[in-house]
Amino acid sequence: MSFSANVERLKPSATITVSILAKSLVAEGRDIVNLGAGEPDFDTPLFIADAAVHGIRSGRTRYTPPAGLPELRQAIANHLAARSGREINWQGVVVSAGVKQALFNTFFSLCGPGDEVLVAAPYWTTYPDLVMLARAEPVTVFGAEANSFKVVPSDLERVVSGNTKGLVLNTPCNPTGAIYSLAELKELSAWAKGRGIWIVSDEIYRNVYFGEEGGAAPGVLDLPESDVGNFILVDGASKSYAMTGWRVGFSYSSVEVAQKFTALQSQITSNTATPSQVGALEAFRNVEAASLAIAEMGAAFRRRRDLVITLMDQLLPGVPYIRPEGAFYLYFRVDGLLAADESGATAWCSRLLQEHGVALVPGAAFGDDRWVRLSFAAADALIEEAFERVVAMVSTGAAV
Numbered sequence: 203m204s205f206s207a208n209v210e211r212l213k214p215s216a217t218i219t220v221s222i223l224a225k226s227l228v229a230e231g232r233d234i235v236n237l238g239a240g241e242p243d244f245d246t247p248l249f250i251a252d253a254a255v256h257g258i259r260s261g262r263t264r265y266t267p268p269a270g271l272p273e274l275r276q277a278i279a280n281h282l283a284a285r286s287g288r289e290i291n292w293q294g295v296v297v298s299a300g301v302k303q304a305l306f307n308t309f310f311s312l313c314g315p316g317d318e319v320l321v322a323a324p325y326w327t328t329y330p331d332l333v334m335l336a337r338a339e340p341v342t343v344f345g346a347e348a349n350s351f352k353v354v355p356s357d358l359e360r361v362v363s364g365n366t367k368g369l370v371l372n373t374p375c376n377p378t379g380a381i382y383s384l385a386e387l388k389e390l391s392a393w394a395k396g397r398g399i400w401i402v403s404d405e406i407y408r409n410v411y412f413g414e415e416g417g418a419a420p421g422v423l424d425l426p427e428s429d430v431g432n433f434i435l436v437d438g439a440s441k442s443y444a445m446t447g448w449r450v451g452f453s454y455s456s457v458e459v460a461q462k463f464t465a466l467q468s469q470i471t472s473n474t475a476t477p478s479q480v481g482a483l484e485a486f487r488n489v490e491a492a493s494l495a496i497a498e499m500g501a502a503f504r505r506r507r508d509l510v511i512t513l514m515d516q517l518l519p520g521v522p523y524i525r526p527e528g529a530f531y532l533y534f535r536v537d538g539l540l541a542a543d544e545s546g547a548t549a550w551c552s553r554l555l556q557e558h559g560v561a562l563v564p565g566a567a568f569g570d571d572r573w574v575r576l577s578f579a580a581a582d583a584l585i586e587e588a589f590e591r592v593v594a595m596v597s598t599g600a601a602v
């Protein structure tokens with residue numbers, strides 16, 4: 203069967219593939235510890251769920267405008283204004299079916315054949331595929347491992363070309379947990395502004411932050427307006443409010459760009475599901491309850507971050523890893539742990555899953571198959587169990 207060039211290079215999401223495989227092994231009765239999933243293990247806070255249920259019962263079940271309920275766009279604008287101290291025009295906010303759709307809108311509207319988009323690597327697995335769906339070329343660029351792979355302008359200088367249209371940054375980063383400081387963001391945005399390159403800033407993990415307690419990771423809106431050129435900010439409810447299945451994300455951009463995204467959504471999906479928007483409205487509007495929920499989940503993620511670091515240092519000494527400063531992933535290097543017949547982390551993860559029942563995501567999904575991503579959005583006991591199984595495999599298996 204031949205498909206259109208639009209989808210010729212499209213592959214299914216590698217992280218979702220691992221999750222589906224782990225779930226199907228569980229359904230077969232296998233004892234699997236799944237640390238492959240990229241979602242909080244908490245239920246959506248009740249104040250949000252209740253608002254959505256009430257919304258459904260009171261008839262909030264019809265179409266909304268394609269860019270979302272005006273009151274939700276306004277609540278998101280207020281949220282962005284409160285955190286940045288800037289004036290935010292609610293008409294620049296477009297509510298989408300998750301950050302995924304906001305990113306699709308971005309690449310599809312701003313790029314096309316012949317354009318290149320720089321993708322800071324290791325990258326969230328979906329960025330290159332979304333760029334390719336717009337028939338543009340993703341150009342991956344790694345920073346130094348010693349700098350948690352964060353890119354700096356000299357890294358970008360090596361790969362920039364006359365066709366470069368955008369630069370994708372993700373902070374806190376999936377899969378490394380690295381965070382760009384305000385000074386680092388400032389340097390990068392000055393570089394991009396000077397070359398007329400769009401910054402696409404994915405800040406979906408902004409609230410899962412291990413810096414100052416109660417704080418959030420720096421983002422583009424924290425920079426003085428004069429330092430930033432064209433940008434699209436994407437964020438959403440999935441990770442901050444444990445709402446992955448609700449499918450609520452948003453973009454914030456100039457009104458002109460927001461109008462194009464709205465036109466695109468009006469032709470392909472119409473609005474994000476109305477009950478989901480009603481739930482998200484409560485999440486963004488009820489600042490007090492939302493802050494409590496974020497703090498509670500944040501404390502658990504921080505404790506687990508400390509736990510995985512302790513376990514790495516004690517049980518796998520000498521195995522390189524990136525110290526997570528945000529998000530809920532540990533990225534560690536397994537090329538020193540491979541069996542003789544294994545060429546990379548994909549084979550190593552497959553053995554770990556089949557023989558020891560632990561699901562992790564191989565680094566091939568993020569641009570480097572010497573590494574592995576472990577999600578610590580799981581109970582402490584499961585994390586400890588996973589480490590025991592990894593150690594069991596490493597000590598019976600190949601060269602260390």
Ligand code: PLP
Nearest residue numbers: 240300301302326376438440451
């Ligand atoms: N961006 C990053 C970096 C992610 O890790 C994910 C999900 O794992 C998303 C975006 C997608 O989030 P959403 O559920 O809002 O589509």
